[in-house]
Amino acid sequence: MIEKLLLKLRARDTISAEEERALEDAVSEVREIPDNKTIVSPGEELAVSTLLLDGFLARYKDLRDGQRQITELHVPGDFADLHSFTLKRLDHNVGTLTPCKIALVPHERLERITEAFPHLTRLLWFSTNLDAAIHREWEVSLGRRSAFARVAHLFCELYHRLSIVGLTDGLSYDFALTQTDVSECLGLTAVHVNRTLRELRESDLLEFRGRKVVISNLAALQAAAEFDADYLYLDSRPR
Amino acid sequence: MIEKLLLKLRARDTISAEEERALEDAVSEVREIPDNKTIVSPGEELAVSTLLLDGFLARYKDLRDGQRQITELHVPGDFADLHSFTLKRLDHNVGTLTPCKIALVPHERLERITEAFPHLTRLLWFSTNLDAAIHREWEVSLGRRSAFARVAHLFCELYHRLSIVGLTDGLSYDFALTQTDVSECLGLTAVHVNRTLRELRESDLLEFRGRKVVISNLAALQAAAEFDADYLYLDSRPR
C-alpha cells in the first residue's frame, strides 16, 4: 500500500526491512476522497498526517478577494502534511484536485518513530525538507520566470516527481487538473496559461490536452524552463 | 551565545536545561563574516550547519541572466541551513547581506542529538518546517500580491521575527539592506521597490530610510498586506 512512498524514499536513501515495517504500521486507515474537497483547513488542530496514495492533492492559501495560490502539488507517494506533525496546525489548506486515495498516519505513531528510529526520523525530516526545496524553486518561478518558463518548469518538475514513483509512460503522464488549477500554481490567470500552453504546443515542446501531458522534447523543455533537477535531491545516500 | 536561538525556540515550546546544554555543546566555532559574502554554494558537500548570531543572511538562487531570487531572509537566532543536515548539499546559496556573526554546528553533533534527544530533534525539525511556512507565504506574495502589498508584507514579517528575538525597538528596527536586496526578495525591480516605498511613506504606513525601518501604523500596514501572523507559529506548545 505504501509502495510509492517507499519508491520515493528509496530514491534518496536505503530503508531497512524493520523501518519499512514501522512505516507500514504507522498507517491507521485508508480513505477515498472525491475531487475538489478540502482535507485540512488552516488553524485546525491535527492529530494525523496524510499520505497520498493516488490522485493529486494541493496545498493552497486563499486570499480575501477569492483568489488562491497553490504552494505545492502532491503526487502519489507524498506525505502531504507530514509537517503538521511538528506544526500541530497548518497555515494553509490541503485539498484534492482529482479523486484521491489517502492513508492516515496518527501523529502518536510518528512520535513513536522519533523515539525508536532515529534514521527513519531523519528520512521523514528529509521529506519535509524536500517539500521546502520545492517551495523555493516555485518562489524562483513566481518571482523571476516568464509565464512561458513557469509553465514549462512546472511540467518538468512533475515529470521527474511522477517518474520516480512509476507514474510516467515514456515522456507522458496522466494529469487530470484544469488550466485554472495550473494558473493557481503559477501566479497567472487561466487565460494566460491557456495562451502559454498554445505557445508550448506550437514550439513543439509540450502538449497538455485531455488530462494528459506529453512532452515532445524534454531537453528543449528543460532548457526553456531553466530547469535543473538538483533541487529534487534524486541521489541515494545516507541521510 | 545562542540566546537568540533559545528565544526563538522558547517562543514555540519549552526547552529543558539539558536540551539547552546539548544545543550549546553543538556549536564548534564562531566566525565573523563581512557583507556580501557567499557562505554556502549550491551542490557543495556540507558537514556543518550555520546558526546566525548577528546580521542578515539570505538564501538565494541565481538565474542564468544574472538575476537572483532571494527565497528567505534570516535574522539572528535562525538556523540558516539546518536543512543541510538531511539534504547533505543545498539547492541554493547562503550569503551575507550585512556583516554577520555566525556559529557553526557540525552535522555529527546534530546526528547525536537525533540519537539521544527526540524532543529536541522534533523542535529542530519544527524549525525547518517554519522556514517552509515562510517560503509558502512568500509564494503567495510572489504569485498573488501587488507590489504595494508585497513590500508591506515583508516588513510585517520582519517586524514579528525580529521582535521575538528582541531586535525591535517599539515599532522600528535596524535593517541595513539595500532596496535592491528587497527587490530580490519580492520579485520586483529595485526601481519599482523605490516607487512603492514612496507610496508606503506617503500613506503613513512605513518609513525605510537610512538602514532603519519605522512602522507608522502596524494595524493599517498589516491590513494593506493582508498579513496574518499565523504562519509564523508564535504559540508555545509541546511539539
Add this chain to the structure above:
DNA sequence: CGTGCTCTTGACAGTAGTCAAGATGAGTGG
C-alpha cells in the same frame, strides 16, 4: 440533447519593467 464546466480567442487595460539621468551620501585620500 440540454446544461455546465472548461477551453479558446480577441480587444483592450494596467501594473511593473526598462532605460536613462541626476541627486544623495558615506567613505577615502590628498
Add this chain to the structure above:
DNA sequence: CCACTCATCTTGACTACTGTCAAGAGCACG
C-alpha cells in the same frame, strides 16, 4: 578639512507582459 568616488536612491518617459472582460466553441455528464 575638503574634494572625489562609488554605490545607492530617486524620478521621468516609455515599453511590454500579463490581466481583464467578453463571447463563443468544445465536451462530458445527466
